[in-house]
Amino acid sequence: MRKTCLNEIYQLAKRDDRVIFIGSDIGTGTLDEFRREIPERFLMEGVSEGYLIGMMTGLAMNGKIPYLNTIATFLTRRCYEQILLDAGLHRQPIRLLGSGGGMVYAPLGPTHTAMEDFAILRAIPRMTVIAPCDAEEMKRLMPQTLEYPDPIYIRLAKGGDPIVSQPDKPCQIGRAIALREGTEVLLVATGITTQIALEAAKILGENSISAGVLHVHTLKPFDSEKLLEMLSLVKVVVSIEEHTLIGGLGSIIAEILAEANFDGPKKFRRLAFPDAFLEEYGSQESSLKRYGVTAENAVATVMILLKGTSGIK
Amino acid sequence: MGVNHVLPPLDTVGIYQRQQILQILQKTGRGHIGSAFSIMEIVRVLYDEVLTYDPHNPQWDQRDRFVLSKGHGCLALYVQLATKGFFSEEELWRVSADGAMLGGHPEYGRVPGVEASTGSLGHGLPIGVGIALAARLERKDFRTFVLIGDGECNEGTIWEAALSAGKHQLSNLVVILDYNRFQCYSSTFEVLNLEPLADKWQSFGFAVREADGHNLLALSNLFKSLPFTHNKPNLIICHTVKGKGISELENNPAWHHKTRVPTAEMTRLINLLMNENEKNLPQ
Incomplete structure (x- = not known):
């Protein structure tokens, strides 16, 4: 990249x-x-x-x-x-x-x-x-x-990351992109964690759970309108980011969600890095895995929020 | 480098403009008085005789740029800009008030004639280097003048910028160093010694000159001899007196920034300003 x-x-x-x-x-x-x-x-x-x-x-x-x-x-x-x-x-x-x-x-x-x-x-x-x-x-x-x-x-990411963006979708600074539509769950991601969100959505789909993916390439100015539009359809939302829990994508969604005052409840969880200095080395991939910023953990998190259990079929 | 350290007394304009600054303090309740008095003659000579500008078209692209990197000295700049018609003198009497155009530090895009928002030290010179580089790239003839403080030379970005200006041989850049030897707390020798100051700048690739920063003629002559060489950025060490013009204020860190001076005290200070420089007033 x-x-x-x-x-x-x-x-x-x-x-x-x-x-x-x-x-x-x-x-x-x-x-x-x-x-x-x-x-x-x-x-x-x-x-x-x-x-x-x-x-x-x-x-x-x-x-x-x-x-x-x-x-x-x-x-x-x-x-x-x-x-x-x-x-x-x-x-x-x-x-x-x-x-x-x-x-x-x-x-x-x-x-x-x-x-x-x-x-x-x-x-x-x-x-x-x-x-x-x-x-x-x-x-x-x-x-x-x-x-x-x-x-x-x-x-910038490291390079050689799989191509997951879709050329047919308009790409404009400040506009989030719905890479996948879903009626039950919304996964919101940015940067290379969009790969993770798409993979998680696919696994959820294979388990008959309809999960949408919103890719937010522009964190600021944030496309609240698109987020709210997609949020209105679902009951569960999970953010996935390669960033500390403090102040990143998950925080932005929490802020918007808190003020949206939807009629029905929305369950929400953030997948991100803890508020701590890294204590281990390793690769980007192993670090993401260590802190649960993975498709598997995203799926498990969605299952807990949806059904109270992390198990999938 | 020979410098005449015998500072000249103030002339009528020097007295009048300092009186204006004291009146701003009286009306608005705060201001960096010592810092402004230190650079009064430098800024005045620049706007009177050196810089090319059009107060009715402050964005004219051929204008010389003047960046007050030590933004806290802005009262001296505001007085010159008002004198030259960049804005109404009335603005001076409401500095920092609700709805005022002028604030406690100069702001780009808000005040006609202000080329950079400064106030946090160490920002104006890097911006000035960028402006001078842009002029070089565009083959434009305008020059960039940046006035920095001695205390400001504690900041690392000043020296980062100096290294780069030397590398790029920016002879269209003129850095003026207000060397009054006092910073906020105390003397520069006590807080963080800068000597050998001229040698430092020379070693960073600048053509260095020194001048008495209150001597109008000396400053004017020096500015008129710019650029000092064809392939080096220029640095002028101006030997100045912080608080210049009133003995009680001179070299007195208590006047670096002053708030709320009672009216009677202000009247006394203005009288002192007049009396101490009396011999220069027209009879």
Whole structure:
């Protein structure tokens, strides 16, 4: 997904001279073709994320559209005040592309795992927060970042993730996508956990339980309308995310659900990471498994909420 | 680098503009007075003689940009912007009030002539580097001036920005350092020593000059000799006095930020401002 994203920036830069790529001392060889062809708009800067957000803001104030890529944790935590005050308060269209979103860098430990990026960034007024589910969706979203007026953060997954997005469904920043319709259960997911939601819905379907899947690539601005429309049909809703329980997708749904005041009761559960620093290494997949962010656990959770038992046929 | 440390007395405009700032404090109840008095002459010379701008078209794309990175000194900027007609002088008397245009720190997009929202230290210079880079990319001739504080040089982003400005050889960037040697708590030597300051900036790739920051002629001459070289960003260390103009305020950290000064006390201070600089007033 990262490669697709960076290549998309190169394609955008070829047709629009406002586009500038900035790397914060990232992997050697990255976008070499871009650097050779358009050297004046390829800036490889130092490991100074706070400064870079301000510098990008200055570029954007003068009509440029700068795209910055580095590791998601350094791009969100260290320079939080710069994102808020420089990009947010000045309302400048800077683009932040965070590599290794969620647990991608679990083998590297807690300094590199981005578990709270949705929570902290969505607290910033005017911020747009995006987590595409696969490289194809990334391709559909990137051209939209050219004319978008606000700062955008895009969480990038590791790459090679299965393609689960559907090309026939309209893909627009700020609009959630119903990847599957369902009348009993709604699974809501973002980023690569949409794969998990689809797998869980399939298992539930095989067990005669009708489960819909809402894929939320844009966490902010959140498509409350679509969520409420799909929620109105079901009795059970489960959110699935590669993020801490605090402040992410599950929190957003809880906030909306609490104020929706539906006539009938809705049962709700969040699948997410606990409020704790990681105590183990391992792969992204094993970390997701360890904390129950899996299709199997989603199915079990739905069964408990529906029938009071985790068993399936 | 020879610097005349004998600071000149204030002229009538210098006295009048400081009186305006004291009146803002009196009417609005708060303000960073010492910080504003420190940069009065720097900002005045910039708007009188150096910057290219159009107060009736503040977004004119060929204008020189002035970023007040030490945003807490904004009363000095507000007075200059009002004097030059960016907005009505009436705005000065309602700083920070309900419905006011002007606040306790300058805001981009809200105040005509303000190029960046500052107030949190260490933000204006990175933004200024970006503006200067954009000018370079667009082959535009405008220059970017960024005024930073000495206390502000405690911030890491100042040095991150300095490294990058040096790397990009931004001769269209002019950083002015208000070196009054006092920060909020106390002297910069006590809180966090910056010396050797000129050497530091030089080693970061800047062409460095020093000036008496209250000497209008010296500042004007120095600004007119910009850029100092064709391939380096410019840094001017302005030797200034925090609270310049009233002896009780000078080098007095209690006046870094001041709230609610009783009317009688304010009258006394304004009289002091007049009396101490009396010899310069027209007879």
